[in-house]
Amino acid sequence: MIRSKQPNLSAREMLAVKTVADYGSFNAAAITLNISQPVLTRTIQRVEAQLGITLFDRNTRSVEITEAGKEFVALSERVLNDMQIYMQAIRQRSDQKRGQVVISSVMSVACTVLPKIVARYKKAYPGVDLYVYEGVHGNVIENVRSSVADFGLTYLDDISTMFEVKPLSTEAFHVVLSRKHPLEKRKQVPWEALKNEQLISLPADSRTRRLIDATATTSGFQLKHNITVTQFTSMMQFVADGVGIAIVPEGSLAGALNIGLATRPLVQPKVSRVLGLVTLKERNSSSFAQAMMQQIEQDWRLLRSS
Numbered sequence: 001m002i003r004s005k006q007p008n009l010s011a012r013e014m015l016a017v018k019t020v021a022d023y024g025s026f027n028a029a030a031i032t033l034n035i036s037q038p039v040l041t042r043t044i045q046r047v048e049a050q051l052g053i054t055l056f057d058r059n060t061r062s063v064e065i066t067e068a069g070k071e072f073v074a075l076s077e078r079v080l081n082d083m084q085i086y087m088q089a090i091r092q093r094s095d096q097k098r099g100q101v102v103i104s105s106v107m108s109v110a111c112t113v114l115p116k117i118v119a120r121y122k123k124a125y126p127g128v129d130l131y132v133y134e135g136v137h138g139n140v141i142e143n144v145r146s147s148v149a150d151f152g153l154t155y156l157d158d159i160s161t162m163f164e165v166k167p168l169s170t171e172a173f174h175v176v177l178s179r180k181h182p183l184e185k186r187k188q189v190p191w192e193a194l195k196n197e198q199l200i201s202l203p204a205d206s207r208t209r210r211l212i213d214a215t216a217t218t219s220g221f222q223l224k225h226n227i228t229v230t231q232f233t234s235m236m237q238f239v240a241d242g243v244g245i246a247i248v249p250e251g252s253l254a255g256a257l258n259i260g261l262a263t264r265p266l267v268q269p270k271v272s273r274v275l276g277l278v279t280l281k282e283r284n285s286s287s288f289a290q291a292m293m294q295q296i297e298q299d300w301r302l303l304r305s306s
Contacts, residue, residue, distance in 0.1 A: 104149035
């Protein structure tokens with residue numbers, strides 16, 4: 001008889017690992033699960049032996065989850081969520097299709113075009129639960145790599161060969177200004193004109209921030225990042241209140257125009273990035289995720305230009 005190399009784990013064991021991670025304590029997790037601590041300890045040890053990895057670093061005072069443990073917990077949450085949805089569907093004896101799709105997206109997409117696409121998708125698939133994780137490019141890539149997300153919406157420069165990519169659009173960078181700003185009088189703004197301006201910017205580790213910093217350095221000056229924010233909506237409000245200006249990809253302009261700000265394309269040089277879908281090559285997408293990606297491709301160009 002050929003033995004399977006796949007780990008033989010139960011939902012109960014995955015729940016045990018997740019509960020220990022949630023509480024950071026074997027004692028608290030055992031109470032929550034209504035089992036004894038020795039039984040819980042043996043359960044975690046069996047899972048670690050099955051996987052061949054250490055999930056938690058333990059000592060007499062604390063329990064710390066390892067990086068491998070974090071990835072396993074993320075996958076366990078998905079399996080348990082899918083199982084819960086499936087069981088609910090069986091109990092309800094419903095003919096309606098049910099499932100789950102997890103999307104990881106850069107903020108410039110998550111707060112602009114994605115809600116409209118999701119609204120159309122939900123009309124066709126009302127029984128599918130959607131989760132949207134928004135963040136910077138690095139977060140999106142990591143979520144797809146670790147299978148936390150079914151797919152990502154992000155920029156396609158320097159993507160590893162472990163991913164499949166599908167370009168959707170090319171986006172140039174623009175400067176966002178208050179209506180009374182001196183640069184608002186220009187039809188286009190050269191990068192050099194920004195060297196004395198106070199910027200409202202995304203964090204230094206974001207791919208967008210690194211790209212605009214590199215462009216400025218190539219042009220012979222350093223940008224002055226006056227305020228750092230983590231959301232485009234906050235960035236636009238700071239600009240509206242006259243604190244500074246912002247540099248954003250083209251897809252974020254709707255948020256600026258909606259609150260009465262001015263935008264101008266940046267030139268000399270003109271910098272752009274390709275935005276698209278990212279999936280993990282070794283993972284087969286569910287029918288619900290495939291339908292969501294098809295909806296995005298179908299609606300993308302129309303909604304981005306509106």
